[in-house]
Amino acid sequence: MTTGELSAEQRRIAFLHDRLDRERAAAQAAFDAALKDGHEQRWHREVAVRTLSEQVSRLNVADENLCFGRIDTTDDRVYVGRVGLFDTENDYEPLLTDWRAPAARPFYTATAANPEGVTLRRHFRTKGRHLESFHDDELQLTSKALLDALNAPRSDTMRDIVATIQAEQDEVIRLPQRGVLVIEGGPGTGKTAVALHRVAYLLYTQRERLSRQGVLVVGPNPGFLRYIGEVLPSLGETDVVFATPGELFPGVRTQREDTPELQALKGGLAAVDLLVEAIADRQEVPAEPIPVELEDVTVPLTAEIAEQARERTRNAGLKHNEAQSVFHAALVDALVGPALDLIGEDWPELAADVRRELTGHPDVRRAVATLWPNLTAFGLLADLYDGRCFALGYPELHRDDPHAWTVSDVPLLDEAAELLGSDGAAERRAAEERRQAVEYAQGVLDVIDTDQVMHEDELRAVDLVDAEWLADRHTALDHRVLAERAAVDREWTYGHVVVDEAQELSEMDWRVLSRRSPNRSMTIVGDLAQRQAEAGVRDWRRVLAPLARDRWEYRRLTVNYRTPAEIMAYAAATLAEVDPTAVAPTSVRHGEPPLEVTGADPESFRPTRGTFAVISPDGPLTPRASKGLEFDTVVVVDPERMTPAERYVALTRATRRLVVLREVGADNVT
Numbered sequence: 255m256t257t258g259e260l261s262a263e264q265r266r267i268a269f270l271h272d273r274l275d276r277e278r279a280a281a282q283a284a285f286d287a288a289l290k291d292g293h294e295q296r297w298h299r300e301v302a303v304r305t306l307s308e309q310v311s312r313l314n315v316a317d318e319n320l321c322f323g324r325i326d327t328t329d330d331r332v333y334v335g336r337v338g339l340f341d342t343e344n345d346y347e348p349l350l351t352d353w354r355a356p357a358a359r360p361f362y363t364a365t366a367a368n369p370e371g372v373t374l375r376r377h378f379r380t381k382g383r384h385l386e387s388f389h390d391d392e393l394q395l396t397s398k399a400l401l402d403a404l405n406a407p408r409s410d411t412m413r414d415i416v417a418t419i420q421a422e423q424d425e426v427i428r429l430p431q432r433g434v435l436v437i438e439g440g441p442g443t444g445k446t447a448v449a450l451h452r453v454a455y456l457l458y459t460q461r462e463r464l465s466r467q468g469v470l471v472v473g474p475n476p477g478f479l480r481y482i483g484e485v486l487p488s489l490g491e492t493d494v495v496f497a498t499p500g501e502l503f504p505g506v507r508t509q510r511e512d513t514p515e516l517q518a519l520k521g522g523l524a525a526v527d528l529l530v531e532a533i534a535d536r537q538e539v540p541a542e543p544i545p546v547e548l549e550d551v552t553v554p555l556t557a558e559i560a561e562q563a564r565e566r567t568r569n570a571g572l573k574h575n576e577a578q579s580v581f582h583a584a585l586v587d588a589l590v591g592p593a594l595d596l597i598g599e600d601w602p603e604l605a606a607d608v609r610r611e612l613t614g615h616p617d618v619r620r621a622v623a624t625l626w627p628n629l630t631a632f633g634l635l636a637d638l639y640d641g642r643c644f645a646l647g648y649p650e651l652h653r654d655d656p657h658a659w660t661v662s663d664v665p666l667l668d669e670a671a672e673l674l675g676s677d678g679a680a681e682r683r684a685a686e687e688r689r690q691a692v693e694y695a696q697g698v699l700d701v702i703d704t705d706q707v708m709h710e711d712e713l714r715a716v717d718l719v720d721a722e723w724l725a726d727r728h729t730a731l732d733h734r735v736l737a738e739r740a741a742v743d744r745e746w747t748y749g750h751v752v753v754d755e756a757q758e759l760s761e762m763d764w765r766v767l768s769r770r771s772p773n774r775s776m777t778i779v780g781d782l783a784q785r786q787a788e789a790g791v792r793d794w795r796r797v798l799a800p801l802a803r804d805r806w807e808y809r810r811l812t813v814n815y816r817t818p819a820e821i822m823a824y825a826a827a828t829l830a831e832v833d834p835t836a837v838a839p840t841s842v843r844h845g846e847p848p849l850e851v852t853g854a855d856p857e858s859f860r861p862t863r864g865t866f867a868v869i870s871p872d873g874p875l876t877p878r879a880s881k882g883l884e885f886d887t888v889v890v891v892d893p894e895r896m897t898p899a900e901r902y903v904a905l906t907r908a909t910r911r912l913v914v915l916r917e918v919g920a921d922n923v924t
C-alpha cells in the first residue's frame with residue numbers, strides 16, 4: 255500500500271460520501287415537499303411520503319462503512335458498498351455497487367482456483383468518512399479482513415457481515431426464492447447471519463412484493479430477537495416482523511413453559527385430534543329435556559331431538575362456529591313434528607306457523623347457545639384445561655389457572671381457531687371499523703362542502719365521490735406499519751418466512767408457520783445437534799414432507815466463524831454424545847484452550863474488555879436461553895447437570911475464552 259494509492263482511494267471514498275450526501279439531501283427535500291404537498295391526492299401523497307422516508311432511512315444507515323471493497327477485472331473496476339450510487343449526469347454509470355447487485359458478487363466468490371476474471375480484490379478499513387488503510391488479498395479463502403472482523407470484540411447485538419461474506423455463505427444468500435430452503439450447519443457457521451442477509455437480498459431483488467406482504471423472522475426467545483434485531487436496520491431494511499413462536503397468535507401472552515412431557519404432548523400431531531375431540535365434546539345433548547314454551551304448548555327438547563339435529567349439522571361438514579346456524583335450523587326442524595303432535599290439530603298453515611315461532615323463540619336460541627356454543631380458541635382451551643380434559647382422558651392437561659398460557663399452547667390456539675372458524679367477532683369488528691370509516695369520510699365531505707362557497711353549476715366534491723368510495727380508498731391504503739397490521743391479524747400471510755433455531759419447533763409449530771406462509775417461501779435455519787426441545791425436529795424430511803413435499807433445498811455451512819479450534823475440539827466429545835455421526839464445523843481461528851476449574855466464583859473470570867456470560871442450569875443464563883447468542887468470554891457452570899445438547903450449545907458460545915467451572919453452589923452464581 256503506497257501513500258499515493260492510499261490518498262487516491264481516500265479521495266474516491268470522500269467523493270462517494272459527497273455523492274451520498276447529495277442524494278440524501280435530494281431525497282430529504284423531496285420527502286419534505288411531499289409532506290407539505292396539498293395539491294396531490296391524499297393517497298398519492300401518502301405513498302410518496304412512505305417511499306421517500308424509506309429511501310432517506312436507507313441512505314442514513316449507509317454512512318458507516320459506505321464503501322468496503324473494490325474488485326478489478328481486466329476491463330472494469332467495481333467499488334462495493336452498502337448501497338448503490340449512480341452518476342446521474344453520466345448515463346447512470348455505477349459509482350458504487352450495492353453488495354446485493356450481481357456485479358458485486360465476485361467480491362465474495364472469487365478464489366485463486368476460480369478467480370472469475372478478478373485480478374484484484376481490495377478491502378477498505380474506514381472510520382467514519384476516513385479511510386484508514388486497505389489491503390489486497392490474493393483471493394485466498396481466509397482474508398485478513400475476515401480475521402480482523404472475527405477477532406474484534408463482540409457487542410450486545412449482532413453486526414452485519416456485508417464486508418466479509420464468505421463464498422459458501424454468499425451462494426446461500428443469493429439462492430433464488432423458490433420454495434423452502436433449509437440451511438444447516440454447526441455452531442458459529444453464520445446461519446443466522448446468512449439468513450438475515452438473505453432477507454436483505456430478497457428485499458433488494460423483490461422489494462415491491464415483499465414489502466407489501468412483509469417478511470417474518472421467527473427466533474427462539476425475545477433475548478435472541480433483541481440480539482439480532484439491529485442487523486436488518488443496519489442494512490436499511492425495516493419491513494420485517496420479528497416474533498418468537500409464543501407470539502404467533504394475536505392477543506396471547508405466554509407466561510411460562512410446560513414440562514417437557516407436556517410440550518411433547520402438545521407439540522405432536524395427535525394434538526389436532528385432541529382438539530377435534532374437544533370441540534365435538536362442546537356439541538352437547540341435554541341431560542334433562544329443555545322445555546320450549548310455545549304459545550299453546552310446551553315442547554320438550556329431548557336428548558334424542560338434540561342428537562338428531564347434531565348429526566345433521568355434523569354431516570354438513572362446516573367448521574364449528576360457522577355451523578351454529580345450521581344447528582339452529584336443524585333443531586327447529588326436529589322440533590316441529592313433536593310440537594304439532596302436542597297441539598294435536600292439523601291445518602295447512604300450522605306447520606309453517608310453528609316453524610316460524612320456533613325459529614325466533616328465545617328458548618330455542620338459549621338452547622342453541624348451550625348445546626352448540628359459539629367458541630373462541632381461548633375459551634375452548636381454557637375450558638379443556640379447567641376440567642373437560644379429565645372426561646376426555648387427558649388429566650395431565652389440567653392446570654389451576656387455565657388462562658396462564660404457555661408457549662406450547664400457542665400452536666394449539668392457532669389450530670383451534672382454524673378448526674372453529676370465525677366466531678363472528680372479527681366480522682363484527684370489521685363492520686364497526688367500516689361504519690366508522692364511512693362516518694369519518696362523510697364528515698370530511700361535509701366539511702369540504704360547507705367550507706367553500708361555490709357557484710351552483712360548479713362540481714362539488716360530493717358530486718364526484720361519496721363517503722363509501724372515500725372510505726374504500728382510505729382502507730385500501732392502511733398506513734399502519736406492516737408489523738403492526740400483521741401482528742394483530744391471525745390470517746396475515748407473509749411473502750417470506752425465516753425460521754431460526756428451527757430444530758426447536760414442534761410439528762404443531764410447523765403447522766402454524768405453514769398457515770403464515772401459504773406460498774411456502776421459507777428459509778429454515780437450524781442444527782439438529784443443538785436441539786433441546788423434546789418436541790423439536792429430529793429429521794428435516796419428516797417436517798418438510800407435509801410442509802413442502804419435494805419443493806425444498808438443503809444447504810450445509812461448514813466453517814465456524816465464532817469458536818476457536820481449541821474450544822471446538824473440547825466440545826467435540828459432547829457432540830459425539832449427542833450424535834456420534836455428526837461432524838463438527840472447522841474453525842477459522844485459533845485461541846487458548848478451555849480452562850477447567852473447580853469451586854471458583856464465576857465473576858472472577860469477567861474480562862476487562864468484551865462481552866461476558868455465565869451459563870448455568872440454574873440461570874441467570876440457562877443453556878436454553880443462550881441459544882444463538884455469543885460472548886467473548888463464557889463460564890459454563892456444572893456442565894454435567896446439563897443434557898448433552900444443552901452442554902453442546904453452552905460450550906460453543908465463546909468467541910475467545912471458555913471456562914468450565916464445576917461444583918459451585920447455586921449461591922455463587924450471579
Ligand SMILES: Nc1ncnc2c1ncn2[C@@H]1O[C@H](COP(=O)(O)OP(=O)(O)OP(=O)(O)O)[C@@H](O)[C@H]1O
Pocket residue numbers: 400403404412413415418419420423439440441442443444445446447448781784815816881882883884906
Ligand atoms: N462472513 C463472516 N464475516 C464476519 N463474521 C462472520 C461471518 N460469518 C459469520 N460471522 C460471525 O460469526 C458469528 C456466528 O454467526 P451466527 O450467529 O450467524 O452463527 P450460527 O450458525 O447461527 O450459530 P449458532 O448455531 O451457534 O447459533 C457471528 O458473530 C457472526 O457475525
